[in-house]
Structures are given as C-alpha cells and as structure tokens.
Amino acid sequence: QVQLVQSGAEVRKPGSSVKVSCKASGGTFSGYTVNWVRQAPGQGLEWMGRTIPFLDLASYAQKFRGRVTITADKSTNTAYMEVTSLRSEDTAVYYCARDSFCGVDCYSHFDYWGQGTLVTVSS
Amino acid sequence: EIVLTQSPATLSLSPGERAILSCRASQTINTYLTWYQQKLGQAPRLLIYDASNRAAGVPPRFSGSGSGTDFTLTISSLEPEDFAIYYCQQRSSWPPAFGQGTKLDI
Numbered sequence: 001q002v003q004l005v006q007s008g009a010e011v012r013k014p015g016s017s018v019k020v021s022c023k024a025s026g027g028t029f030s031g032y033t034v035n036w037v038r039q040a041p042g043q044g045l046e047w048m049g050r051t052i053p054f055l056d057l058a059s060y061a062q063k064f065r066g067r068v069t070i071t072a073d074k075s076t077n078t079a080y081m082e083v084t085s086l087r088s089e090d091t092a093v094y095y096c097a098r099d100s101f102c103g104v105d106c107y108s109h110f111d112y113w114g115q116g117t118l119v120t121v122s123s
Numbered sequence: 124e125i126v127l128t129q130s131p132a133t134l135s136l137s138p139g140e141r142a143i144l145s146c147r148a149s150q151t152i153n154t155y156l157t158w159y160q161q162k163l164g165q166a167p168r169l170l171i172y173d174a175s176n177r178a179a180g181v182p183p184r185f186s187g188s189g190s191g192t193d194f195t196l197t198i199s200s201l202e203p204e205d206f207a208i209y210y211c212q213q214r215s216s217w218p219p220a221f222g223q224g225t226k227l228d229i
Binding site: 035037044045046047059061062095097105106107108109110111113114115116 | 157159161166167168169172173178210212214217218219220221222223224
C-alpha cells in the first residue's frame with residue numbers, strides 16, 4: 001500500500017523560503033507524477049504544479065511560476081516543493097498527490113495524497 | 124484555462140436523503156472529470172474518476188455522471204460520514220484545476 005509521507009509543519013517569516021518534502025513509502029515514483037496542491041485556511045484546493053520524476057520535468061500553474069520549484073530525488077522516492085519570497089497569503093496546508101503518468105501534457109486523477117503540511121507565514 | 128463551477132455552495136440534507144452535486148466546466152472536457160471528498164482536517168480522497176468510475180473502496184451509493192460540460196455526483200442515501208466538502212477537478216487540459224467545492228451539511 002503506497003503512502004505519501006510529508007514533512008512537518010513549518011513557521012516562516014515573510015520574505016523567507018520553505019521546502020516541503022513528500023516521500024513515497026511502499027512504492028516508488030516510477031511511472032507516476034507528483035503534484036502539489038495547496039489549501040489556504042477555509043478555502044478550496046489550488047493546483048500549484050507537478051514533477052515527472054523519471055523525466056526530470058516540472059510544470060507550474062501560471063500563478064506560481066518563478067516562486068515555486070518542484071523537484072524529485074528518484075533514489076529516495078522523495079519529491080520536494082520550495083516556495084520563496086513567502087508572504088502571509090502563502091499560509092496554507094500544502095499537499096502532495098500522485099497520479100499515473102499518461103504523457104507530458106496529460107494529467108490523470110490523484111489517487112494517493114500526503115497528509116498535508118501546514119506552512120504558516122507570520123512576522 | 125478551464126473554470127469549474129460547482130453548485131450549490133452548500134447543501135443541507137439529512138441522513139437517508141439523496142444528494143445531487145453539480146459541476147459545470149467553462150468548456151467541454153469530454154469525461155475527464157474527477158470527484159474528491161474532503162473531511163475536516165483530512166487530505167482529499169479520490170471518489171470518482173473519468174466522470175463515472177468509482178475509485179477502489181468507494182461505496183456504491185456514490186455515483187457520477189455527465190460528459191462535455193455538465194457533471195453530477197449523486198449520493199443515493201446519505202450516511203453520517205458523507206457530510207464533507209466535495210470538489211470536482213478537470214484533467215482535460217493544463218492546468219488541472221479544481222472547482223470551488225460544495226459543502227454537504229447536516
């Protein structure tokens with residue numbers, strides 16, 4: 001049974017950076033992509049971007065380009081999502097979610113999700 | 124970009140009743156529509172993929188239908204554990220955006 005295990009909660013000051021990890025246990029990322037979705041307090045789900053680990057490719061929602069970097073370490077089956085220049089509006093729970101690879105420009109449904117990582121941005 | 128609009132925003136029902144949730148796409152997405160359930164404090168859970176296919180372990184009281192731009196999630200007889208927020212998501216094109224959610228309330 002695949003589990004995506006994320007790193008713990010973080011508190012950061014405005015202008016700083018945060019890097020969240022997502023490790024697959026009971027499986028690998030081979031043949032899958034890893035997406036990142038965030039949810040601000042009391043708000044809906046927002047897709048941020050994804051990585052295709054076995055192709056070393058990443059793509060981003062327009063809103064996050066230039067400020068978010070998504071990477072993966074195939075050797076440890078761990079994906080990472082880094083946000084720089086943090087502002088208070090980035091306070092949210094960040095989720096990783098897996099979907100099956102169906103092509104570079106193709107998306108599938110997210111069948112496994114991490115437990116979420118709360119990132120709080122506050123001075 | 125494709126925009127998904129869910130309705131109603133909140134649906135207040137009682138256990139045993141039927142729930143019908145709607146998701147409308149701003150342009151045609153064939154059947155590339157997914158439904159997720161999210162309970163308070165938990166990660167979303169995959170319910171229905173490709174408009175009408177139940178994910179593994181999802182009870183048969185959940186069903187999905189629709190194609191093109193109009194989609195429906197039906198819960199035939201509500202159980203207490205079904206009260207949650209439901210999101211639709213399209214995978215037809217980049218970005219794979221979500222609807223704003225429907226809260227199913229007792």
